Amino acid sequence: MLTEPQNTRFTLAENTPVPFQSGLTLKSFVIAFLLIPITVAWIIQLEVVRHTFPTLVHPLSHVIFTLFWLVLIGWIFGKISPKLGLSQQELLTIYxxxxxxxxxxxxxxxxxxxxxxxxxxxxASPENEWRQLFWRQLPEWLTVHDEKAVTALYEGGTSLYVERYIKAWLGPAVAWMAFIFAWMVVMLCINALKIPLCPSRVV
Known part of the structure; x- marks a missing residue:
């Protein structure tokens, strides 16, 4: 005889409380800031010079490689003194x-x-008529419309550190940096949302 399934509640087992340990330590920040220029130079070498693109596949292989050596070095120094080692939280912060x-x-x-x-x-050219079609819709504070500054970007043969070029690029660059910062904050906030691991009720 078939019976209707009854509602069953699934709850996660209660974990033993452990003391909270933050990964936002001076040690993790110093290591991360020392590794940032090396990582940027590494990416430029890989993606611009050698045309291999490690950032197209996640998890990022070059960061995993760096993390591997940090774990190894942290384990060695941890044997000397626990204060010299890196905790999981600190490694996660650096990652x-x-x-x-x-x-x-x-x-x-x-x-x-x-x-x-x-x-x-x-x-823009007379053939595609971009000037007439949408130039007026492009906000000046988000775009570089100085003809010489634009030509210098694409053709080179000059230095970025020219007053005219700096003035042309500074405003849009700051505006885009503010947008990127807000974008990253939103992404971090989304990641911080508490999402239940499983529904509290299964029918």
């Missing part, structure tokens, strides 16, 4: 910081954000 930096300077982010500020002005 997150390197991942965020790698994403921001990657092929799919920074190499798109920079040209997009000047693309419409560089490639």
């Amino acid at each position: 997150f910081m390197l991942c965020i930096v790698s994403t921001l300077c990657s092929y799919d982010c920074m190499e798109i954000f920079v040209p997009i500020m000047a693309h419409a002005f560089r490639f």
